Amino acid sequence: MTRTYDDGLGEVADVVERARRAGPELADAGRERRARLLETMAAHLDRSRVELVATAAAETALAPDVLDAEVTRTADQLRMFADVVREGSYLEATVDSAPAGDVLRWLRPLGPVAVFGASNFPFAYGVAGGDTASALAAGCPVVAKEHPSHPRTCRAVLTALRTAAEEAGFSPDVIGMVSGFEAGGQLVTHPAVTAVGFTGSVGGGRALFDLCAARPEPIPFYGELGSVNPAVVLPHAARTPDAVLEPLVTSMLTRGGQVCTKAGLIFLPDDADQLADQLRQRMADAPHPVLLNESITAAYLAGTAQRAALDGVEVRCGDGAAAGDDARGPVAPVLLATTVAGLLADANAELRQECFGPYAVLVRYRSVAELRTALAALPSSLVAGVYATDDDLPDARDVLPVLVDRAGRVVWNQPTSGLRVGWATQHGGGYPASTAAGTTSVGATAIRRWLRPSALQNWPAALLPAELRDAVGGAEPGLPVRRDGQLHLPEAV
């Protein structure tokens, strides 16, 4: 691969070094300039929308209207982080005053970070996705890993971001990219890389996590690896299947079941035959999607067949075989059914693991106590859904603590598969949903992952960083500051 660096791609050492050099300007640009950088990047995504959507549609088999909406979400996410940067709370500016000299504490960017995007959201979890947007907002230059499943999309996005960076007066090297499997390992072990954002599989993610932990100086690995996402239909709700059916089907089948928030385990009372049959019917009638890439297709075919053959598992719909003969499908939806005992059997661990594609398992429970036992035994998930009527409130109260323990977000009577991006967004959970349970990979507070605290004690005001001079009572208002334990908000403009 011979290539000039002008497109932002190159060898790992070169791309990381360029990111490192672009770092101080990005970190010290001040909040307003960094906010404008993010907004300029959003504008460039909007401007390149037609090309981006066409390129991604060809590479991913996702529908153009779905991808168009994803470009909007991705651009909006960059703009949201511009708001987060301007608002300034994220700095956690804190002053403890004392006759012996004040102590000032605030959060600073870590330095260059690596971002590994996902196959299923080429924009929102891609080169310009939430990891990149939050890292740039924090002041960290980003080195993305090109996704082998949609390389042309990655490059088109990279070009848009680099062009925007230059237009906003920054080095284009605030964002760069490396390519190839080996480059991924080199990237996370490079001494100048300070943290990693990752969205992908348990296998690949754990391997990179292990590399980060084994470094001479370990760095944080913020990985979203896999999530089985239980959805619970409580007894009274199960008797009104029409209210429950649409959000459940949406949760199972959005993007051909290739979303990390897919409801993979649908818990139903064991007498909910009508709802179970309606779910079977909807799966049987669902379109057969072409999947994102060959490895997801192969994993879908093998994974559904393997699960269908487990003891205590019935096949309700689909036989796991591809309807087409292309290596990416189209594939037939698969709905399995089991009991709590079947789900929790030692030999049936696969049932408790994520499988991308139009696949789910109905789990019949005999009592809410059994339901709680089952939920408590599941690996952590990104999201859980509860479907309930008013008559289910006492049971919901029983189930809520275990759901909150097992999932980063718990949804009431809505599909789990959508994720609103805002200040209250939580997209994370325990392992394997996330390798860093204390964080979120989406939403305003995702910026916290790329920051570290610093304190200055007894420093002369003239030497304080510009952002901190505001905190100490300088000319520029606009920064929430905690002084001697008391939080103060800036006056409204």
Next chain:
Amino acid sequence: MTRTYDDGLGEVADVVERARRAGPELADAGRERRARLLETMAAHLDRSRVELVATAAAETALAPDVLDAEVTRTADQLRMFADVVREGSYLEATVDSAPAGDVLRWLRPLGPVAVFGASNFPFAYGVAGGDTASALAAGCPVVAKEHPSHPRTCRAVLTALRTAAEEAGFSPDVIGMVSGFEAGGQLVTHPAVTAVGFTGSVGGGRALFDLCAARPEPIPFYGELGSVNPAVVLPHAARTPDAVLEPLVTSMLTRGGQVCTKAGLIFLPDDADQLADQLRQRMADAPHPVLLNESITAAYLAGTAQRAALDGVEVRCGDGAAAGDDARGPVAPVLLATTVAGLLADANAELRQECFGPYAVLVRYRSVAELRTALAALPSSLVAGVYATDDDLPDARDVLPVLVDRAGRVVWNQPTSGLRVGWATQHGGGYPASTAAGTTSVGATAIRRWLRPSALQNWPAALLPAELRDAVGGAEPGLPVRRDGQLHLPEAV
């Protein structure tokens, strides 16, 4: 070891199980009850002060007045976390409202956590220290590891805390303890343990970090391992040695040089002979301390002798031999001197590493540019000191960015060895100063390490956890809440 569990000690599986069972009550107690728990614990430390100080003085050889002040600091720290819990910002309560249903996000306790205290602060970094106080404040039960260097102190503190917990209406098992080297490894790999706080050596800390990272479900390891702590005397300040001498000597010799914030590398201009000689004199005149334990004493004697023999290193004071013949000293202070080239030589890595005891290295620099190069090449530290006059301001401006990059806290014209505990406290840094650069182990925000975010979407108000009902506009005021991006403070009471 046969022992009833009533004293809080036991086998790992038993102690962790008891902590796990005590968890829900602690987590759901509400902020006011948890604040009172911390205050009751503080009161019991005060009440046991005479016994605690006598026990620790016998075990550690630290002076009773020093230990008495440490009990005060430790009790005050518990009270500070009561304030933090009452204030409520730490919950990060956030509401995004929408016609389709609000999303609420807040921080919840992780579950049982393990705490490994340090040898050098038997109270402030011990069983009732900052890790325990912040974890209990968060709502996490604690299993402490007994320190082999002061086991009786650990048990006396444990008894005080358990008695206080019962008095405050909680299970005493909110705090328990395990004993012995093997128990440490079992503790951090126990499936129910959700995070680890550690203060100690690089060797022991890294081994436990590696165990945490290798778990099937990895957990965070918040470790403070080692810190060499540079102190920089800028050229003009070096010409007024009297102003500089006291804070430098304090930074080098507090507690016999057995503090993690000890200034280990003193950077002086190469013409600062007068200051260098005064430092040598003060070290030569300093008392010979008895050290904390035999392994620190052995490491001091071997470490100073090894460093003294390195190429490019001169011995200014002390020969590294113990003045007494006890296995814990008293030991003679050791002051070495070298150049920047000597400090950075590949073969001299030990010079760049922490060594507990009354030991420091003078590093002579020829220019501020060379000083910057030296500082940038050091491992990360907890703290760095700068000694400067007004005439040094331009040089200080040059040096500040590299110091902020290399140390979690940077101090102007004061000893580095003291740490004020408050809202703006930062005690952490890059590896090996900390294994988690984004955190602090001391100060109000240390609570953040033991929390993870959760979100509820579209939930009926009746089912929200009590702490969140406040956030949604319930009867109890007092909680800062971000609504639709806008931070709102509770009305003053």
